[in-house]
Amino acid sequence: MAEKVLPVINKQKCVLCGLCVDTCPEGVLALQADDLIIANPQNCTYCTTCEETCSVGAVRCEFEISWAS
Amino acid sequence: MQNDLKIIRLLRGQSPEVMTRVLESAVFKRFKTNEAISWQADACEFVYFILEGEVEIYRLSPTGREQIVDRLGQGSCFNLVPALMVNATNQANVRALSACKLLALGTSDFSRILKEYPGFAFEVMRFFAERLARMTDLIEILSLYSVRQRVAKFLIEEADALEKESTIRWTQTDMAKRLGTVRDVLGRTLRKFADEGLVRFEREKIILLNRQRLEKTALGEE
Numbered sequence: 001m002a003e004k005v006l007p008v009i010n011k012q013k014c015v016l017c018g019l020c021v022d023t024c025p026e027g028v029l030a031l032q033a034d035d036l037i038i039a040n041p042q043n044c045t046y047c048t049t050c051e052e053t054c055s056v057g058a059v060r061c062e063f064e065i066s067w068a069s
Numbered sequence: 070m071q072n073d074l075k076i077i078r079l080l081r082g083q084s085p086e087v088m089t090r091v092l093e094s095a096v097f098k099r100f101k102t103n104e105a106i107s108w109q110a111d112a113c114e115f116v117y118f119i120l121e122g123e124v125e126i127y128r129l130s131p132t133g134r135e136q137i138v139d140r141l142g143q144g145s146c147f148n149l150v151p152a153l154m155v156n157a158t159n160q161a162n163v164r165a166l167s168a169c170k171l172l173a174l175g176t177s178d179f180s181r182i183l184k185e186y187p188g189f190a191f192e193v194m195r196f197f198a199e200r201l202a203r204m205t206d207l208i209e210i211l212s213l214y215s216v217r218q219r220v221a222k223f224l225i226e227e228a229d230a231l232e233k234e235s236t237i238r239w240t241q242t243d244m245a246k247r248l249g250t251v252r253d254v255l256g257r258t259l260r261k262f263a264d265e266g267l268v269r270f271e272r273e274k275i276i277l278l279n280r281q282r283l284e285k286t287a288l289g290e291e
Contacts, residue, residue: 005273010103046272051240052252062238065227065275 013058020050094178100165113151115173122169137247152176211249221286
């Protein structure tokens, strides 16, 4: 089974503001010991709220655009 | 080493002499993901050829809003325009989207090689013609098309590019920057397209469902 695609966090850009943690509707992200982690990947629905919320562009939810086969 | 250069579209088909001249004069440079490669308004020092990786070319407004001008992958080149201008500065900012290996050729060496090898110079002119056509398209899209039309056109082009084995993936933020809009508007437009049955979201994929209707949307007919 293909690995579940998850948001990508750029730790160098992340300022640990915690906004993405607060706004994630599924509780996927967490701040732990000065680090932003994906604590509950199984809950992620790829809604992209985390990327939308991040004001420094530290979270990326990438899309592949393709034709239906 | 010359075989490595055949990855570069502008150099493919050039004589071994041209390849040798480029290799003698150029240096290899590596950049990490997200690393800045060059800054707009800095003195133009190099022409770059992409051996590995992808780069993003963008401009910033005075208020910090980004406009993505282009994304280039293996085989492409950039910074040729200012390299041929007198005392020119870089025309845009460039950053590495992935780990990159670039071949950097000094601008004076580039000019010398063009003068010495007219066949290569003609390929560079052809390259400029294609870039000019692309930029003219971008101007048309940004100034004459609605956001809805721009998004439809963009989706069609990216899906077609994927069929030609492009590997570029886009976040909604990136798409907004490319299309000259903001993320909220882009997101609403995509959701509307999904509601209208034009696209379907499958986690990290945007699947385009109806080419005919998307093309009509791009033309403003739907």
